[in-house]
Amino acid sequence: MTLxxxxxxxRTTGKPRFVSAQDVARRAGVSRSAVSRAFTPGASIxxxxxxxxxQAAAELGYQVNDLARGLLANRSRLVGIVATKPEVGFRADLxxxxxxxxxxxxxxxxxxxxxxxxxxxxxAQQTLFGHRAEATIVLxxxxxxxxxxxxxxxxxxxxxxxxSEPETDHVMVDNIAAARLAARLFVTRGFTLLGLAxxxxxxxxxxxxxxxxxxxxxxxxxxxxVERGPDTDYAGGLAAGRALLDGQPRPRAVFCVNDLVALGxxxxxxxxxxxxxxxxxxxxxxxxxxxxxxLAYRLTTFRQDPELMAAxxxxxxxxxxxxxxxxxxxxxIEARLVVRDSFAPAE
Numbered sequence: 001m002t003l004x005x006x007x008x009x010x011r012t013t014g015k016p017r018f019v020s021a022q023d024v025a026r027r028a029g030v031s032r033s034a035v036s037r038a039f040t041p042g043a044s045i046x047x048x049x050x051x052x053x054x055q056a057a058a059e060l061g062y063q064v065n066d067l068a069r070g071l072l073a074n075r076s077r078l079v080g081i082v083a084t085k086p087e088v089g090f091r092a093d094l095x096x097x098x099x100x101x102x103x104x105x106x107x108x109x110x111x112x113x114x115x116x117x118x119x120x121x122x123x124a125q126q127t128l129f130g131h132r133a134e135a136t137i138v139l140x141x142x143x144x145x146x147x148x149x150x151x152x153x154x155x156x157x158x159x160x161x162x163x164s165e166p167e168t169d170h171v172m173v174d175n176i177a178a179a180r181l182a183a184r185l186f187v188t189r190g191f192t193l194l195g196l197a198x199x200x201x202x203x204x205x206x207x208x209x210x211x212x213x214x215x216x217x218x219x220x221x222x223x224x225x226v227e228r229g230p231d232t233d234y235a236g237g238l239a240a241g242r243a244l245l246d247g248q249p250r251p252r253a254v255f256c257v258n259d260l261v262a263l264g265x266x267x268x269x270x271x272x273x274x275x276x277x278x279x280x281x282x283x284x285x286x287x288x289x290x291x292x293x294x295l296a297y298r299l300t301t302f303r304q305d306p307e308l309m310a311a312x313x314x315x316x317x318x319x320x321x322x323x324x325x326x327x328x329x330x331x332x333i334e335a336r337l338v339v340r341d342s343f344a345p346a347e
Contacts, residue, residue, distance in 0.1 A: 089259065097306040097307045175209045259288065259299060262284070
């Protein structure tokens, strides 16, 4: 069986259809196999014939049937991007960056939203593995370890971002170093009563940030007040901010586990309680989402670069495909402090 044996869509009257290789061959006055050779790198074909094919293809708007090529090569070129709530916060930026990076690689990104119920998770698994994706990238958040384990048992190259799983390649931002630095920066400014605005979602990255901040603050002799919203979103930040700041003694500085939480904390402080940021309460976030630089917030935060994270994850995927039996790959990326108006370190 060759690519030419795969028929194009049937001709219909009054209904749109894809331009086929046979259409190009007819326009160029060549055989269908010549069209296949013209679009196959390294294939033997006369330059004059190739030019005829390319001109006809351009006139007709023809595109190679990559799905058919993948079937022939037993390689789908699909790469699953698995996430829960991929539209929220940093995950949205990372998902977009991964899609662009995979397309440049020649892969076809397949976004799998796991949903939040057992039925939604089952449907997501069936979609991913039913389409025989050649690899999977799992983002931080709520996709359970069982999803990761199933991908591994299906024999796919697998990379997780923002979390570590047993026997799995991963790429993570250095949550621990950044959270510890936040505690030191607050204490160096003379703040001894600190707040942590966390989340009951308890994702791996969130847990790391919370624990590292509290450990470092306690080591430095500071007192920590912890409040957690229901999720790592703006509403969760509002809830945590109100609980932290509407009472006495009030924390003088708050570390937030991500930027959406930080924006909620800032609005709770300013709008609900009439506090000034940073005059009454200083705030540091994490992620550096686009909203962090909005004039209404000007949030000091730790930056995760979605383009860099995507590039590293795809590079790890490439290495794993080249060396399936090689040692596990684990990468940590520095989260750089971006200073804006919500907190300025001591000079």
